[in-house]
Amino acid sequence: MKYKKIEGSIAAAKGFSASAVHVGIKKSKLDVAIIYSEVPAVAAGVVTKNKLKAAPVLVTKKHLKDGMLQAIVVNSGNANACTGSAGLTHAKDMAILTAQGLHISPQQVAVASTGVIGVPLPMDKITKGIDLCAKNISTHDPEDAALAILTTDTYPKKIAIEIKLSGKTVKIGGIAKGSGMIHPDMATMLGFITTDAAIEKEELKKLLRQVNDNSFNMISVDAETSTNDMLIIMANGMANNPTITSRDHPDWVVFKDALQWVATYLAKEIARDGEGASKFIEIQVTGAASEKQARLAARAISCSPLVKTAMYGADANWGRIACVVGYSGAQFKLEKLKIKIGQHVLYANDAPQEFDEAVLKKLLQGKTITLKVDLGVGHYSADAWGCDLTHDYVNINASYRS
């Protein structure tokens, strides 16, 4: 591994802590959490492009405007979306309650919710939860926050790494949740990243967008862009590294690479644990005319229900991949188009290539599958990540509310 993995996930970086409780929004699991920095942190965020933004998304967008945050409050089990003006008041109240508990300003609090759409938030439970989280903020196991944000996820997504910037130890930690309604558009499901790096507001904002485009924005579970997607980063500067001020700063590339690695790690974890998924699918597109086209093709393949069901059935039905390339909108040269599953070339030189069905079957029965497509027109590439479409996806979603 390129980076030194450390404990503590979202609270690994200096000055960060987190806590979580169960108050009954979900039946029996942790459902309210707070992430806190003991000093105000430079912050940036990207939120869903869905026009129907949930109330917490609207509140968080507003609170992110000055580029500073000191806490994030989040609940699972209820999305507080399509809940009208009452929902907006509830989201604002979540920020106010958190601010009161932590003795900070409400404008310094980001609010996030995830769960069912269109059901009023149970504010009695939320109030109790925020109160408890704020009280226990420094004593609580910080990794519980990774559990508290889950919905149909089967395991928590968390990571923390350590890097050196100008000789100073800097930590970056993050948690995320995904599972269903996952097809981020310039944003993500819920993803929270903390770091003690010192970096200027504007640089952090730019970096987050760039990093997000190559991580969360390249995963899809079911091609559904949620109302609640949100990725937030807080950088509190407590590592005391020389502040990263621009692209020309000597530490810029090191920090960017580390941040990209953390975001990609979390994004891939979401794809791996997609609703009902039994397999993780990595799509590598090369030979594209532009980065945009590479992304277009890679994402289209990751979204195809026919490719996803074929992978579920361990069926090397590469024709479905070709079909997706055809309707993806990406340019390609048919005579140079190449389709591979793992190392096996299935289509090349404008003709199907012979392959050993038994070998492919065995390969496709594995837990991780790599699909490679060379479009044969340029030198741009992109990776996307997804999962198979299984009976369990149908099971889970035919009865989500009940």
Next chain:
Amino acid sequence: MKYKKIEGSIAAAKGFSASAVHVGIKKSKLDVAIIYSEVPAVAAGVVTKNKLKAAPVLVTKKHLKDGMLQAIVVNSGNANACTGSAGLTHAKDMAILTAQGLHISPQQVAVASTGVIGVPLPMDKITKGIDLCAKNISTHDPEDAALAILTTDTYPKKIAIEIKLSGKTVKIGGIAKGSGMIHPDMATMLGFITTDAAIEKEELKKLLRQVNDNSFNMISVDAETSTNDMLIIMANGMANNPTITSRDHPDWVVFKDALQWVATYLAKEIARDGEGASKFIEIQVTGAASEKQARLAARAISCSPLVKTAMYGADANWGRIACVVGYSGAQFKLEKLKIKIGQHVLYANDAPQEFDEAVLKKLLQGKTITLKVDLGVGHYSADAWGCDLTHDYVNINASYRS
């Protein structure tokens, strides 16, 4: 019913006949068919916008250029797509063999294929099939053609109606197939329509595009645009009605309405029999700022795996419909947005509306579900048709090739 339903489907109109045989491309079902007009017919077609067009699509496009056809040859069980230059030769040979059997010109023959992608066409079987079909063209049960074009469809889609144009009896008949990889883009899966109406080439071409946009282009089974989609109409003029020459012709509207009805009937049949479908879903979008936006929203809802699984599970999870509206790209006013399932209002006045879960559950357990969305910004509307996403869709597509 608005129109008089008659027997004969694709061969109902005067001068048309059809035949079909089983030659072993599919295991045990009819797999090669010919549709024939005893005189050359004015013809028009729309084909898939997938950049990876199958060989028969390329041949048919070419043969449609002069706006005249006398026969259509079609096979199921093999799509002849991604089969390189050999595939193109095979598709051309299908036209030549059909022309020889029927004593017409190869340029007068449209070629269509449907089935697995990337497998060479078994030309020995195809040759035998075309030979038999041509020989029996006038004696065969014409409705067999509707069976011969099926893949994973569970029943044949066919219709024929009778109308009066300037006192003359005119017949319109059609067959179609669908099931999987169904998300037509300015074209369709396989749809063939015949009529004995007399109409000018250019008018027929314009009419077909218009009719197709409101029928086949508004259905989706799995958001996959196939490599082989094709809708062809032949009008042989044998009804002897005064030739329809323009929009101003007195019979134009009557003929257009009838053609629209036939195309919509066939398109809805495809949605109803979508791969693994247990329910037919009709989506009615109103209050849109433009027809394009109405179509955008309606189609997005028909494609959503989360809406489709909720319908499968008879779960009135209207929040998922709201979410789709939000990411569909269509404009809406949140305070005027209205979401209904059947006659039950679930969202209005920017707030969730109370509803009786038991009543909705019962409604959603029916075979036909109507979802209504008013975007609250204009007066345009569009209908789309789809089906639920079921365990059987996964079953069928996890093992399509085997």
